[in-house]
Amino acid sequence: MKFELVKLSYATDALEPVISKQTIEFHHGKHLQAYVNNLNNLVPGTKFENADLETIVKESEGGIFNNAGQILNHNLYFTQFSPNGGGEPSGRLAAAIDAAWGSFENFRKEFETAGVGLFGSGWVWLAKDKDGKLLITKEVNAGNPVTKGFVPLLGFDVWEHAYYLDYQNRRADHLKELWKIVDWKIVECRF
Numbered sequence: 001m002k003f004e005l006v007k008l009s010y011a012t013d014a015l016e017p018v019i020s021k022q023t024i025e026f027h028h029g030k031h032l033q034a035y036v037n038n039l040n041n042l043v044p045g046t047k048f049e050n051a052d053l054e055t056i057v058k059e060s061e062g063g064i065f066n067n068a069g070q071i072l073n074h075n076l077y078f079t080q081f082s083p084n085g086g087g088e089p090s091g092r093l094a095a096a097i098d099a100a101w102g103s104f105e106n107f108r109k110e111f112e113t114a115g116v117g118l119f120g121s122g123w124v125w126l127a128k129d130k131d132g133k134l135l136i137t138k139e140v141n142a143g144n145p146v147t148k149g150f151v152p153l154l155g156f157d158v159w160e161h162a163y164y165l166d167y168q169n170r171r172a173d174h175l176k177e178l179w180k181i182v183d184w185k186i187v188e189c190r191f
């Protein structure tokens, strides 16, 4: 299977000022493209030749896992944003967040705290377990909740390449801003 760079549904400058055009161009056009190229070079001749991305992430290790994990992570990441995003989730997802954390505000704080507290590179995720219960997971490097049997719903990238050009070392400020571009309709569909 030949993997391809996920297409953006918005212009590269559409998420400004939360994420700059330059960051999108590097993050999507260079970093993610490199993961795609690497995986396409690594997979031929392995048992993963006809496997889909999620299967590879669940069953591989080493370089194949790192590149496949980062493609899965970034595919979810880049498709969850919209220049018209922000606000709060509604419907079933809002009710599940209230049930788990008491309020959207509490969830948001815990999510940011998890992202700020993750040492080094990785991801913070809102995920659901097999019973539909919500949880926040921290994943180092290329990790994704699917390896734990969870379904990823919303992911914030805390690798420095996601924010350093715009926020330098201020990861907390970056995470706080990201809520303004989250497209909750997309996240609700994943739920």
Ligand SMILES: [Fe+2]
Pocket: 027, 031, 074, 157, 159, 161, 162
């Ligand atoms: Fe990234």
